[in-house]
Amino acid sequence: MVRAPCCEKMGLKKGPWTPEEDHVLVSYIQQYGHDNWRALPKLSGLLRCGKSCRLRWMNYLRPDIKRGNFSREEEEAIINLHQMLGNRWSAIAARLPGRTDNEIKNVWHTSLKKKLNLKQNPTRTEAQGQEHEPKPESKPENASCYAKSESFEYGPVSPPQCTTSNADETSSSTTSENNNSSANMDTNIDESFWSEILSSDRNTSNETVSSSHFDQAIGFAEDPQVNTSVELPMDYGFNGSYMYDDCMDFWYNVFTRAGEIPELLEI
DNA sequence: AATGTACGCAACCGCCGGCCA
């Protein structure tokens, strides 16, 4: 099946949005919502395609968007999440309230990647760093390093250490540095635990991870040095089987201790 | 002051999967 290009119709405007167009779009959405993006331009009188309207709203005009520079905490969160999720910008954005996937993608490509390269290898030139740019993958770039883990045992929290040599490996070390309490701890992760999670197609986020595996993750969270234990409250929806994304939320908390889902952490 | 270069960001493009007739 061949689909016509989105903006093939003559007369549809492209390029930067004007304040007038912004005003029309915001006014329309505030009044009527955005149930149908394709129909929206016609109904609102905008000479834009629906896709362009959606993008403008989602990435710029939404009232809940946080403008301004990324804080250090946000940057660290992005680094940690990218380590876990790879280039799943929308998934990362879902964990950073007020930030869009586009914004996170931009800040990653323009700022964070360079910072990480410098931090990891100060002598390496940027051009050299780009040579090691990993190819986009549907799985997290660190999947292989997870798989290298040999055995699991309950114990202190520590992010898995990556032994590959691509540019993104830097995020592993950065994460370690961010977790001072666990930086020097030996981590052994059951290969089956990660392989089961990581083999799950990211497009099937409804796929569940067995509760026993998640129980192993709970064990990981028991960190005596920071006196942290994790419980899975029933009202959060943990009830025998757990969603993939919930696991990622869980690990995000474990890694960063940022309290993104504070009800999961009890100190 | 003029020109060249690097950088950041907004927007576009193409693809994919879900949904529905």
Next chain:
DNA sequence: ATGGCCGGCGGTTGCGTACAT
């Protein structure tokens, strides 16, 4: 089962601006 519509996603592009020469 099939085809079309639609929203969403990630990669890429191009423009504007800041900085360097």
